[in-house]
Amino acid sequence: MKRRAVLWIALRYLFGRGGRETGRIISAVLIIGLSLIPLVVVLQVADGMIEGIVTRFIETGTFHIRAAARRSVEQDEIADALESLREIPGVRYAGAELQGMGLAHSDRGRRGVTLRGVPPELWERDEGFREYIEVRSGAFELDDPAGAVIGTDTAATLGLEPGDELRVLTVRPSPRGGFLPRVTRFTVRGVVTTGYQELDRLWVFVPYDRARSILDRSAATEYIGLKVDEPLALENPLFRTGHGMPLLRDGERDAREIPVAVSSILGADWRVDTWYQAERTRYISFQTTKNLLSFIMLLIVCVAAVNISSALVLLSIEKQHEIAILKSVGAAPREIAGIFVVSGFIAGVLGTVLGMAAGMLIAVNINEIMAALERMINAFQAGAGLIAVPFGGVEPAPLEILSAEFYLERIPIRLAFPELFAAALAAILIATAASLIPARRAAATRPLEVMRRH
Amino acid sequence: MNDRALIELQGVEKWFQTGGERLRILAGVDLTVESGTAVAITGESGCGKTTLLNIIGGLEAPSAGTAVAAGYRLNAADESELTDYRRSVVGLVFQFHFLLKDFTALENVLLPAYMAGCRREAAEKRAAELLREVGLGERLQHFPHQLSGGERQRTAVARALVNEPRIMLADEPTGNLDEQNSELVADTLFALVRSRGTTLLLVTHDRGLAERGDRLLRLERGNLVGV
Ligand SMILES: Nc1ncnc2c1ncn2[C@@H]1O[C@H](COP(=O)(O)OP(=O)(O)OP(=O)(O)O)[C@@H](O)[C@H]1O
Ligand SMILES: [Mg+2]
Numbered sequence: 001m002k003r004r005a006v007l008w009i010a011l012r013y014l015f016g017r018g019g020r021e022t023g024r025i026i027s028a029v030l031i032i033g034l035s036l037i038p039l040v041v042v043l044q045v046a047d048g049m050i051e052g053i054v055t056r057f058i059e060t061g062t063f064h065i066r067a068a069a070r071r072s073v074e075q076d077e078i079a080d081a082l083e084s085l086r087e088i089p090g091v092r093y094a095g096a097e098l099q100g101m102g103l104a105h106s107d108r109g110r111r112g113v114t115l116r117g118v119p120p121e122l123w124e125r126d127e128g129f130r131e132y133i134e135v136r137s138g139a140f141e142l143d144d145p146a147g148a149v150i151g152t153d154t155a156a157t158l159g160l161e162p163g164d165e166l167r168v169l170t171v172r173p174s175p176r177g178g179f180l181p182r183v184t185r186f187t188v189r190g191v192v193t194t195g196y197q198e199l200d201r202l203w204v205f206v207p208y209d210r211a212r213s214i215l216d217r218s219a220a221t222e223y224i225g226l227k228v229d230e231p232l233a234l235e236n237p238l239f240r241t242g243h244g245m246p247l248l249r250d251g252e253r254d255a256r257e258i259p260v261a262v263s264s265i266l267g268a269d270w271r272v273d274t275w276y277q278a279e280r281t282r283y284i285s286f287q288t289t290k291n292l293l294s295f296i297m298l299l300i301v302c303v304a305a306v307n308i309s310s311a312l313v314l315l316s317i318e319k320q321h322e323i324a325i326l327k328s329v330g331a332a333p334r335e336i337a338g339i340f341v342v343s344g345f346i347a348g349v350l351g352t353v354l355g356m357a358a359g360m361l362i363a364v365n366i367n368e369i370m371a372a373l374e375r376m377i378n379a380f381q382a383g384a385g386l387i388a389v390p391f392g393g394v395e396p397a398p399l400e401i402l403s404a405e406f407y408l409e410r411i412p413i414r415l416a417f418p419e420l421f422a423a424a425l426a427a428i429l430i431a432t433a434a435s436l437i438p439a440r441r442a443a444a445t446r447p448l449e450v451m452r453r454h
Numbered sequence: 455m456n457d458r459a460l461i462e463l464q465g466v467e468k469w470f471q472t473g474g475e476r477l478r479i480l481a482g483v484d485l486t487v488e489s490g491t492a493v494a495i496t497g498e499s500g501c502g503k504t505t506l507l508n509i510i511g512g513l514e515a516p517s518a519g520t521a522v523a524a525g526y527r528l529n530a531a532d533e534s535e536l537t538d539y540r541r542s543v544v545g546l547v548f549q550f551h552f553l554l555k556d557f558t559a560l561e562n563v564l565l566p567a568y569m570a571g572c573r574r575e576a577a578e579k580r581a582a583e584l585l586r587e588v589g590l591g592e593r594l595q596h597f598p599h600q601l602s603g604g605e606r607q608r609t610a611v612a613r614a615l616v617n618e619p620r621i622m623l624a625d626e627p628t629g630n631l632d633e634q635n636s637e638l639v640a641d642t643l644f645a646l647v648r649s650r651g652t653t654l655l656l657v658t659h660d661r662g663l664a665e666r667g668d669r670l671l672r673l674e675r676g677n678l679v680g681v
Contacts, residue, residue, distance in 0.1 A: 002568060005565060005569055012556045012557065322554050322556075328511070329566040329569065330537060330541020330570060332534065332537040332569075448508060
């Protein structure tokens with residue numbers, strides 16, 4: 001019953017009769033709630049971003065499993081290998097790719113590009129590729145040997161649209177030493193984007209056979225890319241348990257056999273990497289950034305918890321007299337301290353519930369919120385421009401809060417429940433810890449000194 | 455030492471340090487109270503009556519001497535023993551009621567019972583019963599500010615008795631009340647104490663009230679003398 005009495009008193013003190021104390025506690029609760037919002041938003045948005053970006057790299061760039069040739073390989077050898085790779089259970093797609101550098105130019109300008117020689121049927125066969133490549137104009141069409149598909153950034157830099165001519169300069173070593181330049185003409189068939197320009201800014205897709213004929217094989221890399229049914233099961237630290245034992249479903253266990261099978265088919269001439277091996281540094285660097293951000297956000301919660309602490313200190317001062325009475329009728333210091341710790345805990349729980357709800361609401365609508373903010377700022381800027389330009393001012397460039405150049409155009413949201421749970425727990429703990437100071441203070445109240453003052 | 459003695463003070467001294475001066479209030483008080491008796495203590499204002507009660511109530515430590523009550527050595531007890539003593543052995547009624555303003559009369563009486571680890575139903579039954587006995591059966595759900603001074607004081611009496619203390623300490627329980635209310639509170643107090651066989655130490659200026667006790671003592675120059 002003691003514990004119940006403690007809870008009872010705490011509740012009465014927190015929400016008693018709507019006095020000043022209650023107002024202070026409620027504002028402390030609101031502040032804890034507010035302070036949690038950035039953390040909650042970061043946790044969800046960051047995961048969505050990381051997953052979105054990494055998935056784009058994998059689905060459109062590095063494949064689930066990618067083999068790189070260590071020496072130049074004959075075409076029929078590759079064809080045979082592909083044939084066998086497609087037989088492996090769980091493999092959805094296997095295709096060759098030849099990558100090399102070139103200098104693309106048009107009447108408007110030029111830029112160094114990455115030529116990706118891919119089989120024309122890539123678009124047809126690889127569902128994942130199709131899902132993450134957005135065709136902005138034209139089509140992803142490489143059936144014509146002179147066709148090319150370029151990224152939006154290259155299209156903008158070179159001023160190209162579908163139907164325009166794109167000239168690509170490649171070099172190969174001449175038999176007499178030095179390099180021989182070679183210009184190949186392509187017709188732009190499509191302009192595409194992955195939604196993450198950092199990834200696709202240099203891409204020029206050309207038909208595989210064409211790439212083989214124009215790229216110097218000593219400077220280009222021959223790849224074989226595979227897509228599988230369960231890419232996450234291939235290699236992902238998140239899927240391991242504490243003992244390093246993978247927790248996998250049946251299909252996923254099969255997936256782990258695939259890289260081994262691929263290696264044995266391709267032999268020593270190829271180096272086989274899973275997506276995780278290929279993108280690990282990127283993945284880890286994103287995760288580190290996210291962890292650092294989360295930590296900083298958690299500090300905000302700590303700062304907010306000071307409010308709980310001070311609200312409870314004030315409460316303990318206001319209730320000093322009553323605490324003295326409680327002590328004189330037999331309440332132990334622990335129970336008095338308990339009243340304040342429980343108060344801090346309750347305030348923490350309420351603040352956390354509020355913060356979580358608000359944070360999730362914001363995170364789920366983050367794209368709309370960003371867009372609305374951008375519109376507002378730009379409308380304001382445009383207004384300012386109208387006034388400034390006649391006086392010789394410069395019209396401001398429209399602002400993009402999350403530039404698509406470096407971020408995804410649309411942030412995919414994923415509710416990260418374990419992490420949100422950890423954040424909630426941390427917030428509640430912090431709030432409870434913040435109540436320790438007032439709790440100790442109140443517990444040390446000497447009943448007589450206080451009562452004598454009455 | 456008397457076998458039936460519930461409270462035994464020997465040479466209890468109390469002094470307060472104010473500035474460089476030592477203010478000596480109790481100068482070696484000897485007092486033996488047998489279980490079930492009612493002792494009234496009078497004395498001039500400022501002579502140390504409240505101080506003496508506080509020492510017996512475990513709220514203040516004596517500066518010298520020994521004070522034993524119900525087996526607790528109050529002059530040498532630590533905080534947890536004192537807490538235990540306060541919640542299980544003594545009931546306190548002060549001149550001012552000292553009820554918690556956020557709690558109803560019933561809840562105020564219940565709190566010490568809960569603090570003593572009493573079960574809810576038992577505690578509620580006992581608290582309601584006590585409030586009925588002090589004549590507040592109809593006012594269980596009223597908050598202190600909804601009660602009169604006398605009613606508050608009777609609530610305080612009920613609260614002091616809820617854990618069935620062996621010792622009841624009352625410091626001018628009627629000091630703030632008019633004659634009629636004083637009478638009522640005093641009647642209530644004595645009726646309850648007598649019916650339970652509780653030992654009572656009562657400090658009062660009221661001659662009439664003091665005479666209801668079994669023994670009447672007077673605190674003079676730091677010592678207790680019989681009247
Ligand atoms: N903590 C303290 N520090 C200094 N002096 C104190 C302290 N407590 C009590 N005194 C002094 O001790 C003396 C006795 O106080 P006490 O309250 O016991 O008197 P009392 O007999 O109850 O008086 P009254 O009848 O007016 O209530 C007073 O002079 C008071 O000022
Ligand atoms: Mg007094």
